[in-house]
Amino acid sequence: MRTIDRYILVQTARPLGISLAVVLLALVLERILRLFDLLAHQGKQFDQIAGMAMNLVPHYLGLALPAAFFISIFLVAARFAEDSELDALRGCGLSLRRFSRPFLWLGVLLGGFSIALYGYIQPYSRYAYRAIFHAVTNAPWDASVVAGTFIDAGGGYTIYADRTDPDGQWLENVFVHEAQPGGAEVATTARRGGLQLSDDGQHLRLALQNGVQIRTSVERKDSVAAFEQLTLDRRFPRDIPLFRARGDSERELTMRELRDEWRNPASTIPQGRLRAEFNARLVRSASLPFLPMLAVPMGMAAKRSFRWQGIAVAAVILLLYHHVIQFAESMADLGRADPILSLWGPFALFAAGCATLYVLADRRPGANPFAALFERVDIVFGAIRRLRPRRRAVQ
Numbered sequence: 001m002r003t004i005d006r007y008i009l010v011q012t013a014r015p016l017g018i019s020l021a022v023v024l025l026a027l028v029l030e031r032i033l034r035l036f037d038l039l040a041h042q043g044k045q046f047d048q049i050a051g052m053a054m055n056l057v058p059h060y061l062g063l064a065l066p067a068a069f070f071i072s073i074f075l076v077a078a079r080f081a082e083d084s085e086l087d088a089l090r091g092c093g094l095s096l097r098r099f100s101r102p103f104l105w106l107g108v109l110l111g112g113f114s115i116a117l118y119g120y121i122q123p124y125s126r127y128a129y130r131a132i133f134h135a136v137t138n139a140p141w142d143a144s145v146v147a148g149t150f151i152d153a154g155g156g157y158t159i160y161a162d163r164t165d166p167d168g169q170w171l172e173n174v175f176v177h178e179a180q181p182g183g184a185e186v187a188t189t190a191r192r193g194g195l196q197l198s199d200d201g202q203h204l205r206l207a208l209q210n211g212v213q214i215r216t217s218v219e220r221k222d223s224v225a226a227f228e229q230l231t232l233d234r235r236f237p238r239d240i241p242l243f244r245a246r247g248d249s250e251r252e253l254t255m256r257e258l259r260d261e262w263r264n265p266a267s268t269i270p271q272g273r274l275r276a277e278f279n280a281r282l283v284r285s286a287s288l289p290f291l292p293m294l295a296v297p298m299g300m301a302a303k304r305s306f307r308w309q310g311i312a313v314a315a316v317i318l319l320l321y322h323h324v325i326q327f328a329e330s331m332a333d334l335g336r337a338d339p340i341l342s343l344w345g346p347f348a349l350f351a352a353g354c355a356t357l358y359v360l361a362d363r364r365p366g367a368n369p370f371a372a373l374f375e376r377v378d379i380v381f382g383a384i385r386r387l388r389p390r391r392r393a394v395q
Contacts, residue, residue: 016068019072032049056129066287070314073103075299078310100358127252145159172191174208186213193206212226250277258274259278262278279340283344284325287321297369
């Protein structure tokens with residue numbers, strides 16, 4: 001590796017790491033917040049959130065990697081063009097093709113990594129995430145109540161309390177709803193309550209004080225009874241149901257398992273779905289080496305005042321390509337399209353377009369097609385800004 005290659009890769013590493021970390025963190029945090037909300041409503045502990053988040057990383061890494069790789073090359077190419085470093089390299093006899101060589105080799109390396117990520121890491125992490133999620137959502141209630149939260153205690157019981165002690169065992173302003181078999185319902189309210197498990201861990205006892213109980217039959221006839229002391233005692237399961245084996249979904253199968261499964265006539269997963277998943281993973285991996293051919297010309301044209309215009313156009317192109325691949329995969333899943341044509345066809349068009357733009361930028365550096373596009377985007381947004389009514393100054 002020559003000095004110029006090391007220099008270009010070093011300049012690329014920082015924006016690649018930053019953009020990858022930002023995009024990945026944003027995606028994972030959004031899912032973590034949803035998991036916290038789910039577990040809080042069920043009154044569960046949060047110690048398993050970290051394990052679920054770690055198993056989400058491979059999935060979101062596959063989504064963030066193409067965007068982060070493209071943005072990093074785009075920013076580096078724009079900075080080299082803006083600081084005239086690219087002109088200096090050309091003056092030393094280095095062509096655009098030679099300048100892009102480190103990016104192309106990095107794309108090939110990331111493409112190989114993506115095959116391992118999509119084909120072998122993600123299937124195991126996705127199954128592990130679903131297994132932990134199953135254990136959390138199906139775990140028996142630990143006989144604790146979170147203040148201000150409706151707790152599904154299982155067996156048709158829902159418990160709510162305005163205030164609790166730190167252990168969730170002593171309750172104030174308690175509400176208990178029981179849905180009985182056959183459609184009958186029992187609603188109980190009390191000023192105070194004590195909650196505990198029996199010694200064998202198989203009984204729940206809820207001792208209520210100073211309350212009212214309303215029973216509603218199937219015929220919607222209500223009966224009301226006031227009480228000073230009332231104990232609710234019932235049995236509930238303490239064993240977590242076993243989770244299924246890996247491979248129930250095609251997304252949990254590795255590349256080799258997908259290939260073996262679609263050759264198996266007794267497979268429970270449709271062959272079209274297996275072939276679509278297999279080819280979609282290959283297409284996403286094979287797309288990475290072509291991203292530098294698109295990012296370098298766009299970065300060269302986005303110097304000076306066209307930086308944000310370039311990022312906006314790049315985001316539209318990548319999102320459009322991503323959704324086209326998703327739509328093609330869905331059509332192949334349903335058996336309405338051949339996965340070879342529906343998935344590799346858009347890939348061939350994307351690769352040919354990237355290669356064509358790259359060759360044009362290499363042969364005619366002064367006639368970059370993206371320069372005119374960025375100018376038009378700037379004109380359109382400038383016209384939109386002028387159409388917006390100006391705010392009157394507050395006197």
